[in-house]
Amino acid sequence: MIRRNKLFAALMVAGVLSLAGNAMAATLTVINKDPAGQGLNDPKPAAPIGGNVGTTRGEQARIVFEFAANMWGAVLKSDGPIAIDAKFSPLQCDSTGVVLGSTGTNGTGRFTVANGVPPGAKADIWYPGSMVNMFIGGDASPTQSEMTMSFNGALGSTCLPDGGWYFGLDGNTPQGQNNLLNVMLHEMGHGLGFNFRSNLTSGALSGGFDDIWTSFMYDNQVGKAWAAMTNAERVASVKRDGTLVFRGPNVVAQAPLALGKPPVLKVTAPAAAAGDYVYAAAAFGPTPTPANFNGSAVVAADPTGLACEALTNASDIAGHIAIVTRGTCGFAVKARNAEAAGASAVIIANNVPGVLTAAGDTLPNNIPTILVSDTDGAKLKANTAGSSMTLGLGTGLAGADANGNVLIYTPTVVSPGSTLSHFDTRLSPNALMEPFESSDLKGHINLDLSPAMYKDEGWVLNETGQMLLSCNTGVPTWVPGGSVIGANVYAKAKNLAASAANIGTYRASMQAYAADLATQELVTAQQATSLNACLSNAETQKQYRAWSPFAPATLQNGLTVAGQSGKAGSAKIYELDVPSGAIALTLRTLGGTGDVSIYVKVGEAADPTNYTYKSVHAGTNAESVLIARPAAGTYSVTVYGETDYSGVSVLGSFANTPQ
The missing domain is CATH 3.50.30.30 (Glucose Oxidase; domain 1)
Known part of the structure; x- marks a missing residue:
């Protein structure tokens, strides 16, 4: 096996089954399995790059992982949990190839007529655990994750030291590096349905049953579907390059949207050799x-x-x-x-x-x-005498047969972890779910035929404008052919909310991001307008509250938040919703040690240079702002540490106008 365009591997692990249920929005949860100081916890300093604001290698890797999880979560729907055990490991790196990532699927199961087949599922077909949970609307295997993912932790050091991982989220991968987001999207793709359960050595179906991935496969040479072949025919099929195809109706329909014409060697002379060569x-x-x-x-x-x-x-x-x-x-x-x-x-x-x-x-x-x-x-x-040749394009679709069915990767020598579990390398442009990482992949905005394949398998996809909480951006989550700008909007919003220290920074970053999408013509003028409507002060405040670890603490009318502490120069934000008709609004701090000041503004975070009201008294924590007849709105109270402080209480209270 000769691999340099570093191999993705897909491994399968048997599991269990259960009930039936409904599919809604998917949540993919990343579980960090790396020990302290390694992989996702690597403390080595790293400069922010390509929209990734992490300042260590571990933090940047975790951000990329969450971004990939949020993208797939935006595209797919599921009420069932999708947990991912994640770590970096010293995967294969030798003269025969480099493995970038590998995935094992857990909790595999099938439904029987006797036990009930959920809507959208098929009887007596193996499904990966993520799909089982999607169908039942719950967790069929609560003691284990739905997939286990490993990535090459030696890349860029002892493995290909001149290369390494690119941690950016923008697709601008430097030459010689490998895009971690593409690899993570790819590996999650295996756990979500790009996997099989047949035995490549014997050709036997697992337990005598087909799986959802190979159930759409057909061998053009023998003229049989995968499950209809004999064991011997399946063994031969996985070693016969270019005859096994995927016939899912959504993939076939969208192939002309995702694939171009095949590249060919065009020989113009001599006449005896003239023609197109694949x-x-x-x-x-x-x-x-x-x-x-x-x-x-x-x-x-x-x-x-x-x-x-x-x-x-x-x-x-x-x-x-x-x-x-x-x-x-x-x-x-x-x-x-x-x-x-x-x-x-x-x-x-x-x-x-x-x-x-x-x-x-x-x-x-x-x-x-x-x-x-x-x-x-x-x-x-x-x-060769008098020969003349160059490269060009042929007819048909690159990576598909004459009927538009997409080729499956079956090299003449079986490649464990790659054979049968990927689209073929002939696809052009290159597809995310090919076995080799390609420099032209732009997984952050294009998942090519993968969403169509999941739809064929039975996943429910988000087919409308991407939602930011309750606001419809008008940007489609995905469109046939694989563009996923809406999914990128969702992942970007959650990414920025997680890193922005305050609502103002989040709002400005999202508005700049939306403007860049419009500049690159990745959204239409109408979509840009609807997206910006979801980035208003009120909407971004909701988003920040929902997704940010730095989101302001909520004050309840008349209830004290005690025991607050902070460092000199730090700012903690608290919010109080004040209804129409309220009177005698009081915002105050009291008690404890140290010295704080407070800054107040309606509708956005206040700070020492941007506020409507303030209370600054040196040497004391007894600060207060009094507003006799406050306008309705969300009042932001920033407690600013003039010195280190502790044990401080924060209080917001108002009276309602007597009825």
Whole structure:
């Protein structure tokens, strides 16, 4: 197995089943399983980046995790809990590949006619625990989480030290780094339904029953659905590249919206070889493009005949596209030898039937490499004289068969954790649920065919404008084809609320974010207007109260909040809702030690430079603001520490106008 475009792995764990219920908005809860000082608790300082305001590696990783959980929570609906055990571990990192993340699904179950089949579910089909809980509207396995996720904690240190994780939330991943948000969205995707229960070695169905993922699979060569095949046919199917497809009606309908035309090698001369050739780009070196992959071809020669040693025809190769054959040594070794001989690009011909789906290596390569089938490779090698070729686009959909069914990843050599549990690498643009992380993925705004696949499986999706609590932003949570701008709005709001020290900062940050969406034309003018309506003072105050750990404490009329403390220069905010017709409003602090002042404003947080009322008396905690006939509204009371203080009481009271 050769992997450089770091592999995602999906593991399956058996579990139990139960009842039936309704599906509503999903909540994905991240449970930190890392020990102190490691992974999600890593104290190493980190500068805020790409919208991630965390100041340590651990904090930034936790923020990315919550962002991914909130995005999927926005797209999917469920009354049942979805708990995620999360940690960083030293996953595979060697000459055969790098594993970025792996996921185990827990609580797997199926429904029977005798016990009742919930609406939307199918009888005698295995479902992952997250879907079981969605269908029953509760927790079928309360003693365990619904998925267990691990990420490569050595990445950027002992594993690929020149690379590492990108913790930004904006999709602007620097070259050589790996986008943690994309990887987390991908791994959660496995726990939500991109997984199977069949045995790849024996071909047997688990307990004799199909699972919801493979229930939509069909092998074009044998002309059978997955469950209808024999065990032997299933064993052959997972090793036969390019014949197994996903036939879910939503995925098929949306494939033209998410996929483009397939990339092909276009040969214009000689006539004997002219035509379009399907290829796969290697997962190392520069991305092949018409600009860097064009010209004439020459067959590479060396003592092995396989370009595993220095080429003996370097003078012929220089400035041309080298054609080499698969075998004996790694793909990147062949490409490096061709590069050393002066080749401008490399074509690797398979030595068994079929097109290689992808290849990777840890060796650096500076010229583009593509892979073609054994048949096409033989034709190209036999017709190099006067050859002319470049890259272009073919017909149909990249990664789909002639009927628009999307290909499943089944390389000729079974790749545990990857085979059968992903879309194929031929999809173009690259999809989130392919087995390799791609630099062009923008999971923060586009989940491509994944929502459609979940809809096929039975998930209920949010089909309306994204809600911020009770306010409809008018921005669709997701649209067919996979754009998820509304989900990004929701995740961003919760992310900013969690980090903003006060309501003013939250409001300003959200308004700036909304303006940026409009500038990038990610929302229409009408959507921008409705989104901004959900960012009014009143609405952002509700959001901040609901989602911020720094949200103001609520004062109740006439009830004292005692035992308050703080540091010099600190500000604690309290809010009191005052109804229409109230009189004699008093806002005050008293008792304790130290020295505080209070600042008051209606509708937003006050501070020493932004207030309507204040009480500042040096050396005392006896501060008060009296308003004889207060206007109705939410009064924000900021207790500011002039010195360290403790044991201070805060009180807000008013009288109602006699009726």
